[in-house]
Every structure is written in structure tokens, then in C-alpha cells.
Amino acid sequence: MDVALASVEVHAGGRAIVRDVTLTIRKGERVALLGPSGAGKSTCLRLINGLVEPARGTVRVDGRVVDVALRRSIGWVIQDGALFPHLSVADNVAFVPHLLGWDAARIDARVDEVLALVGLEAERFRRAMPRKLSGGERQRVGVARALAARPRLMLLDEPFAALDPLLRSELQRDVARALGDTTTVLVTHDVVEALTMSDRIVLLRDGAVVLDAPRDGFLRAPAASDYADTARRALAVLGGAL
Amino acid sequence: MSYVGEHLAEVLTRTGEHLALSLGATLGAVLIGLPLGVLAERRLERPVLAVVDVVQTIPSLALFGLLLPLPLIGGIGATPAVIALLLYALLPIVRTTVVGLRGIDPAIVEAARGLGATDRQRLLRVELPLAFPTIVAGIRVAAVTSIGTATIAAAIGAGGLGTFVFRGVAVVDNRLILLGAVPAALLAVLTDVVLRAVERRLS
Incomplete structure (x- = not known):
């Protein structure tokens, strides 16, 4: 788009x-x-x-x-995932496909597919409720939910x-x-x-x-000099520590 | 005990009437109060809450009396009684609907919007389910209040356990009063316990 x-x-x-x-x-x-x-x-x-x-x-x-x-x-992911707390992982991921009126079999298959795509085992996570997930898992589900309807x-x-x-x-x-x-x-x-x-x-x-700016030229641009300085300092510290 | 035994058939009939009055009113209040609560939360909070608040301040005996002369909904019997009880039951349901909807994390509501839910889909699939545990607390208060107030409905010939109470007061017989008051209190306590359990399961 x-x-x-x-x-x-x-x-x-x-x-x-x-x-x-x-x-x-x-x-x-x-x-x-x-x-x-x-x-x-x-x-x-x-x-x-x-x-x-x-x-x-x-x-x-x-x-x-x-x-x-x-x-x-349009897929939409926000900080902490903002998962629907009353819906299971599978129902969260199926939210947009449901709105679009996909049939159940197609939704089921897509939920498994998209959970795998974000590195979550479908059998383990499908029925889990959001409050039982770790921060990283919640965010993975948030990304899966955004990707479900192939945005x-x-x-x-x-x-x-x-x-x-x-x-x-x-x-x-x-x-x-x-x-x-x-x-x-x-x-x-x-x-x-x-x-x-x-x-x-x-x-x-x-x-x-x-x-x-394109990624490659970004840190060399004068307007980004404060970011470049921070990056250099971080590199210097890391270089010493490594 | 033998006194209760003698009146058992009528106690059961009156208990059934009492339940029908109060549960009918509570059900009606849910059907009307829930949409009213949503409306209040969305845009008409002041007028809606003002009206249901004012109803609450009318003494119940007076409200039963005020309904007597009205056409269609008025008169004597169960219909005006259910309507009066329903009006009382509106306030807790409307209020908890507003509170429940307001209490939802705005990020969750925005997520639903951002993913392309229409207003209606957002309400039905996200907001009402999340507000429901709070709304059930309102339904509980409405049901328990209705069971209590329904006792007074006997004054306009609606039946129920209040019939014993009014009869007992008229003939100065405490046994008759208790025959109505004790089952009414038990019904209220039982309803409270059951709906509290429902609330706990939901939250």
C-alpha cells in the first residue's frame, strides 16, 4: 500500500x-x-x-x-500488545478475520499459521488467556493479531x-x-x-x-548528529567491554 | 411450625408471585437499563442519569400510588407493580453499565478501533464483555432491591409475600407478618449469594 x-x-x-x-x-x-x-x-x-x-x-x-x-x-501493533483480555490467544488473533467474515476452517488454519510465523507453538498458546502470557509472548500475539488478515x-x-x-x-x-x-x-x-x-x-x-534519509546515510546527516554521538559513545563503551 | 404448615400452600404461591414480580422487574430493567447505560456512556450521561436518579428518590409506596390512575400501565395488580419495581431497578444497572464501560483500558478500545471494528462490533465484542462483571454487580443490587421492595407491591393488589405482611399489620398478628417477611428476606439473601458467585466467576 x-x-x-x-x-x-x-x-x-x-x-x-x-x-x-x-x-x-x-x-x-x-x-x-x-x-x-x-x-x-x-x-x-x-x-x-x-x-x-x-x-x-x-x-x-x-x-x-x-x-x-x-x-x-492495515495491521496495527501497539506497545504491550493491547490484547483483548477476555479473549483467548486464538480469538485475539482471529479478531480481524472474524470482522471480515472468514469461515471457521479458514480462520483456524490461519491462526495456527500466523502463530507459527511469530514463533509461538499453536497447541500450547491457542487457548491461553492474555494474562497468563509473558511480555514478549503478549507482543508476539499482538503482531500475530495484526498479521492475521494478511494486511x-x-x-x-x-x-x-x-x-x-x-x-x-x-x-x-x-x-x-x-x-x-x-x-x-x-x-x-x-x-x-x-x-x-x-x-x-x-x-x-x-x-x-x-x-x-535512507538507513545508510542517516547517521551521517547533520540533523541526526545527536543520535550519531550517542551511537558512537555506545560503540566506544561496547568496544572496551568486549 | 404447625402454623407454617397450615399456611404452606399459600406461602409457596405467594413466594412464586413474589419471585415473578421481582425477577420480571429485574429482567425488564436489564433489557432497558443496558441500552440506556450505553447511551449514557456515549453521549447523554447527564439527562439519563438525572432521570433514573430522580425515580430512585420517589418513596416506593408513593410510586405505586402514582401509577394507580395511569392508563395501560397503571391500575391495580401485578402490571403497575412490575413497572414500579423496574423503574427502581434501572439506576444500579444504568450506573454500573456506565462505570463498567468507563473502566476499560482505553488502549484496548483503541486497539479494536484500529483493527477495523465498527462502533457496534466494538461494543458487542469488546466493550460489553469487558464491562459485564461490573454490570452483573448492578444486576445483583437491582434484584435484591426488587425482592425487598416487592413486599410493598401487595398494597396495590399485586400479590407476593407482602400480602402476609399487610394482613398481619391489619390484624396485629406478628406470626402473619413473619410468614411474609422471613421468606422475603431469605429470597433476597439467596439471590445475593448466587449472583455474587456469578460475579466472582466472571471477574
């Missing part, structure tokens, strides 16, 4: 939280929206699936304004932020594999995550795009 934000503004609490954002994402691209807290990253993501309405400008996905029907072909666009909002570092890198790898060549927009405040999971990085500060 193509995504196009044109001169978009969003206001909240009397001030602009997204300012004149223009952004085009082409089919198959893996884009990270990077920036500090409050930079407007999550709001941009919510603009794309229509959960936030722009005060100015236009948002189009495949040339259309996003409505309820189109949202079903053509995946939106991920800080999906790994709540996980410990070892688990995070394991999950980043597994999720990247599960996503395959689906068009992806990932919101993160972690530059390493942005570099690992995407081909193109859009840097936001105070609601505006300050840099839009």
Missing part, C-alpha cells in the same frame, strides 16, 4: 503536535518514524489509520481516505519498548522475518531499532520532519 501525508497538521490542547508533515511511503518500503517522546511520531501513525483526523492537510492510503473497511487491511500495510507503535534488551533484539529479528516484504511503518525512539528494522528513517522533532 502507498501512504501519502500532505501538509498535515494536528492540534491538541491548543497547540500543534504535528506541523506541516508531508510524507510519501511507497509499497514495500520499511520506514521508521524516529524521534524523542512528544515528537508526534505516534500521532503520525494514528493519522495513517484514521484514528486521528488532521486539522489541515490530507492523508491518503492507496489514494483513499481511511475508513473502517480499509483499516481491516498490506503494517503500523507498529513502539512495539518492543516495554521489553528487556535481550528479548527485544530477539523479537525485532522474529518480527522483521514475519513482516517479510509488507509495507511497514515503525514508530520508535530507539535509533538502533530504527536502523535494524527499516530501510528509511524519518526523524521528527516537535511535530515536524527534520530529516528523511
Whole structure:
């Protein structure tokens, strides 16, 4: 799916939280929206699936304004998974296929398939309730739920932020594999995550795009110098420790 | 004991009437209160809660009396009694529906929206199931209150266990009063225990 934000503004609490954002994402691209807290990253993501309405400008996905029907072909993953606590893992994963009216056999097969894709054994996890899962498992189910109806666009909002570092890198790898060549927009405040999971990085500060660069050139751009400094310091420490 | 034995048949009949009055009212209150609660939570909180609040402040004997002259729903007998009890039972159900819906983690509601659920699907598949344990607490309060208040319904000829109580008061016979009051209290306690168990299972 193509995504196009044109001169978009969003206001909240009397001030602009997204300012004149223009952004085009082409089919198959893996884009990270990077920036500090409050930079407007999550709001941009919510603009794309229509959960936030722009005060100015236009948002189009495949040339259309996003409505309820189109949202079903957009996968959506948020921090902690936000699983439905009253539904089993299988019913969580089957949520969108149910909305789309798939038949039971097709849903069953797809649930098993997509659980395997995110590294969860179907027999063990199908009937489990979300409260019995670990943080990493919950997030895997969250990704499986988003992937179940074969979305053509995946939106991920800080999906790994709540996980410990070892688990995070394991999950980043597994999720990247599960996503395959689906068009992806990932919101993160972690530059390493942005570099690992995407081909193109859009840097936001105070609601505006300050840099839009391919992964390889990103850290060399002047606008990303603070991220480059942090990365260098981390490397120096790691180099010494290793 | 022999006194109870003599009246056993009538006690059973009156208990049946009493249950029919209070459970009928509770059921009706659920059918009306649940949608009202959803409406209140979505947009009309003040007017809806104001109306059900005001109903609650009318003394029950007065409400039974006020219904007497009304056409269709009024008069004497079981119909106006069920309607009055239903009006009382609305408040706890409407309130707990609002509280239950408000208590859901906003991230869960947004997840449902973000995945493409319509308002109706979100309500039926996510919000109401999650609010249900709270709503059951409201149903319990409504049922127990109805069983208590239904005793007064005998004043407008609705039958039920209140019949013994009013008769006992009229002829100054404590045995008659207790013949109505004790089963009514037992019914209330039993209903409370059963619905509490349901609540625990759900949460």
C-alpha cells in the first residue's frame, strides 16, 4: 500500500503536535518514524489509520481516505500488545478475520499459521488467556493479531519498548522475518531499532520532519548528529567491554 | 411450625408471585437499563442519569400510588407493580453499565478501533464483555432491591409475600407478618449469594 501525508497538521490542547508533515511511503518500503517522546511520531501513525483526523492537510492510503473497511487491511501493533483480555490467544488473533467474515476452517488454519510465523507453538498458546502470557509472548500475539488478515500495510507503535534488551533484539529479528516484504511503518525512539528494522528513517522533532534519509546515510546527516554521538559513545563503551 | 404448615400452600404461591414480580422487574430493567447505560456512556450521561436518579428518590409506596390512575400501565395488580419495581431497578444497572464501560483500558478500545471494528462490533465484542462483571454487580443490587421492595407491591393488589405482611399489620398478628417477611428476606439473601458467585466467576 502507498501512504501519502500532505501538509498535515494536528492540534491538541491548543497547540500543534504535528506541523506541516508531508510524507510519501511507497509499497514495500520499511520506514521508521524516529524521534524523542512528544515528537508526534505516534500521532503520525494514528493519522495513517484514521484514528486521528488532521486539522489541515490530507492523508491518503492507496489514494483513499481511511475508513473502517480499509483499516481491516492495515495491521496495527501497539506497545504491550493491547490484547483483548477476555479473549483467548486464538480469538485475539482471529479478531480481524472474524470482522471480515472468514469461515471457521479458514480462520483456524490461519491462526495456527500466523502463530507459527511469530514463533509461538499453536497447541500450547491457542487457548491461553492474555494474562497468563509473558511480555514478549503478549507482543508476539499482538503482531500475530495484526498479521492475521494478511494486511498490506503494517503500523507498529513502539512495539518492543516495554521489553528487556535481550528479548527485544530477539523479537525485532522474529518480527522483521514475519513482516517479510509488507509495507511497514515503525514508530520508535530507539535509533538502533530504527536502523535494524527499516530501510528509511524519518526523524521528527516537535511535530515536524527534520530529516528523511535512507538507513545508510542517516547517521551521517547533520540533523541526526545527536543520535550519531550517542551511537558512537555506545560503540566506544561496547568496544572496551568486549 | 404447625402454623407454617397450615399456611404452606399459600406461602409457596405467594413466594412464586413474589419471585415473578421481582425477577420480571429485574429482567425488564436489564433489557432497558443496558441500552440506556450505553447511551449514557456515549453521549447523554447527564439527562439519563438525572432521570433514573430522580425515580430512585420517589418513596416506593408513593410510586405505586402514582401509577394507580395511569392508563395501560397503571391500575391495580401485578402490571403497575412490575413497572414500579423496574423503574427502581434501572439506576444500579444504568450506573454500573456506565462505570463498567468507563473502566476499560482505553488502549484496548483503541486497539479494536484500529483493527477495523465498527462502533457496534466494538461494543458487542469488546466493550460489553469487558464491562459485564461490573454490570452483573448492578444486576445483583437491582434484584435484591426488587425482592425487598416487592413486599410493598401487595398494597396495590399485586400479590407476593407482602400480602402476609399487610394482613398481619391489619390484624396485629406478628406470626402473619413473619410468614411474609422471613421468606422475603431469605429470597433476597439467596439471590445475593448466587449472583455474587456469578460475579466472582466472571471477574
